[in-house]
Amino acid sequence: MKRESGVTVTSPMRLRMEQFIKEQQSEIVAELSRIDGKPFKFDTWNRPNGGGGISCVLQEGNVFEKAGVNISVVYGTLPRPAIEKMRVNHKALDPDVDSVEFFASGLSMVLHPRNPMAPTVHLNYRYFETANEDGEATAWWFGGGCDLTPSYLFDEDAIHFHKTIKEACDKHDKSYYPRFKKWCDEYFFIKHRGESRGVGGIFFDDLDETEKDQENLFSYVQDCLKAFLPSYVPIIERRKDMPFTPAEKEWQQIRRGRYVEFNLIHDRGTQFGLNTPGSRVESILMSLPLTAEWKYMHSPEPGTREERLLNVLKQPVEWL
Secondary structure: OOOOOOOOOOOOHHHHHHHHHHHHHHHHHHHHHHHHOOOOEEEEEEOOOOEEEEEEEEEOOOOEEEEEEEEEEEEEEEEHHHHHHHHOOOOOOOOOOOEEEEEEEEEEEEEEEOOOOOOEEEEEEEEEEEEOOOOOEEEEEEEEEEEEEOOOOOHHHHHHHHHHHHHHHHOOOOOHHHHHHHHHHHHOEEOOOOEEOOOEEEEEEEEOOOOOOHHHHHHHHHHHHHOHHHHHHHHHHHHOOOOOOHHHHHHHHHHHHHHHHHHHHOOHHHHHHHHOOOOOHHHHHHHOOOOOOOOOOOOOOOOOHHHHHHHHHOOOOOOO
């Protein structure tokens, strides 16, 4: 009823976040469609346990081999296994309950370009809330971030990406960029490989009233999400039509294999989604590339661009 009566600045945060991510999804999909020249497929879905979402996916496009820009607005009851997984990073959750009412909304995006010179990019911004049976919120927090994963490293691309993100962070708190960059470097680390997934960006989670008030944090998340297009569009425009060889395409496939390993083994969002009753597996696994390779005992030749990338991924770089 509150949604239908109109969302204003005094509406509950869950409705304001829902409206914002829907607006951003439309804007981002329109711009990516312009770049690719092909339209996205819009897939509206409902979750049996409550809520639903809109998945916008482009496969086998001119620029993007696979691109997904998804929003979800879901609610219902979290069972104990999901609560226990979340409590590791969200201390506000009561450890003694068998279930809890929850609301979660967010925008998730992964773009896998065709051209190996163009980097994959990932983004996710979300709002989470737990509530009593009468609907009164008992805990809330924001989380999110974005990061860049190149197969071939162009330093100017990494610098531009980080610079744009830092500007969005600095508008709110000068400590955010260094703090959340470090968090990103640590989170997107493939432990069994001893290397980062990419060249980083920012990552944060569990930002609640102990950090800042809700309005300030919502404003911060809005600015971060709005910074995506300025951070990535100049990069994809520069790289999408560059020439490449079959060997360079094969290296991209191998690097995508690393991406898959992280998402399926380490990513908390994937684990949370698959542990939530009634979750939509197609949307959760949208982040995986259309194609990838795993070659036995593969290592790049010394002195090559491929070796340089691996060396950079073994130790986080301060790009600014």
